[in-house]
Amino acid sequence: MKQSIVLTLGLACGTFLNVNAHVPAEKGAALSVSQQIPLDSIQLSDPCILADKATHTYYMTGTGGMMWTSKDLKYWEGPKKVAEIDPQSWMGSKPAIWAAELHQYQGKYYYFATFTNPAVIIDEVKGNKIERRACQVLVSDQAAGPYRPFGDATYLPANQPTLDGTFWIDKDGKPYMVYCGEWLQNWNGTIEKIRLKSDLSGTIGKGKILFRASDSPWSKEKNEKGEIVPNKVTDGPWLFRTKTGKLGMLWTSWVYNVYTQGVAYSKSGTLDGPWIQEKEPITPPNFGHSMLFQTFEGQWLMSVHSHYVDSQGRYIRVPHLFKVNLDGDKLKVEGEYKTK
Template sequence: MSVIAQSKSRWFSESRPLDSIILSDPCILADQQTRTYYMTGTGGQLWKSKDLKRWAGPYQVIQTDSSSWMGKNPMVWAAELHQYKGKYYYFATFTNKNIKIDSVRGNVIERRACHVLVSDKAEGPYLPMKDKTYLPANMPTLDGTFWVDEDQQPYMVFCHEWLQNWNGTVEKIRLKPDLSGTLGNAKLLFKASDSPGSRERTSKGDTTFNKVTDGPWLFKTQTGKLGMLWTSWIFNLYTQGVAYSQSGTLDGPWVQEKEPITPPNFGHGMLFKTFDGKLLMSVHSHKKIDGRTIRIPHLFEVDDSGDKLVFLKQYFKP
């Protein structure tokens, strides 16, 4: 096992404005114990802030088991921080580019899977648990998130990547009580094609549904309505969608909102409350500059007082 104590990266800054951080899939944990905001995302690094405006980081905070399927230097995508029963958990997608699991329509699919690490502190370090595999080795899975359902059992909700099934899915699988592994088989919640809004063009120029499912995040409104943020595309526009469960549980059925909740080119959203009680959505913007894709975190105020989440405004202008 590679052992890395919390350390500063060579790009470390003590006070970096949020809009100067290039980061995909930003996830923010407001830790009451330390009165500190912790932000992570793709890349597997950590940022800290007291006011959400200025951030210290990045810190290196995760450890992986080099003897596992991940190998020595796995890619890290869409990391999330969750506090549960006195521990802190690091949900992330790991990719080993040296292992090929499938080839579909000319695309070689690498070993990619959701996994969970654990720590006693929000700032880490986050360590592997006993199970080295959470999901089947022959499935490319990504963007795992955490939810305790009405049965009081913990679950991982994740995406089965569209590159293999050609119609991305959102699924659930039960976790062990200490989140150290999974129990049973995954269950389908919905498919990319269920979205009424996402669109793409075929090679013949016809319009069809977009195949991508990305970034699920569960929430409940103040009236008790269970919802899920998730992201796809409307042609070339990154799109933050929302779905609501008719049963109030993960089993749904899930009804998709017809319109995106944010303006165009924002996505991979998650929700958290500030220390003064404001509900915020953290997303990243998505655009290309000189052929390079740039993703920057943004914060928006939202309202969950009714049966549906309502977008309000930008939280602040850095």
């Protein structure tokens, strides 16, 4: 489904629904910004929350190019348009925006997101026409945006569909983007890294595969012969370190038709791995695409979206928060976080 960065987006794409308005705005209508929205009344895929100390405000983004803000994680204001693009770029005039993340780095704020231009087909594999899709970085001087293009015209190869780019500073002190190579083209999704320029305005060199979807011991599906095989999907990488210094990566795939999240740990403590996959998922079924942040009180939280199909066949995705413990050698999920 096509999405616009300036209009209310379709529910099937997992964007948002302001329940105070009861129905999403019609295409072409102005955005309705509401206040005091409970977190569980927002429909949003891939929620990412930045706790900005400068403004003592939480900023939430995700799929759709919009933003919500909160002072307490319980009530939110939004949505507001924050992503601006160059319509003359490879993205076109109305790209879909997926899995936007906010990262603060060297005095600026960066918007890592996946952009899709449905008007450009870059490949066709097994009958699937693959649209031009890639991770790109926008920048702003403030957390609230707006976020605008500022660097290289492209960050990743035009002939490779990539998604869910995230940010990491590795032990070498250099910035990297970690992202997914989409399974629709390679039929075995990848997690890859590429070095970023020092100001994040572009990439350096070529991407390197860190692991593949088939490396997972827990994800699975049935192939055309009915055989149980590893699932093809890699989704939503997020890097973290435990208190002991161990490097971990959250990522999501599927167990048959159940959206499921796992974790891997780097044996070397760097992005180069090798990456050792945990045998079991770490969150309940139908939760995934997570990230981690600390509240202003110091509590580590995991932001995820729940995933289910309603009676009309629509994907419904709602942000949830889980408490996590990073004190040991591995991340532990301690149950859902309830805002006061």
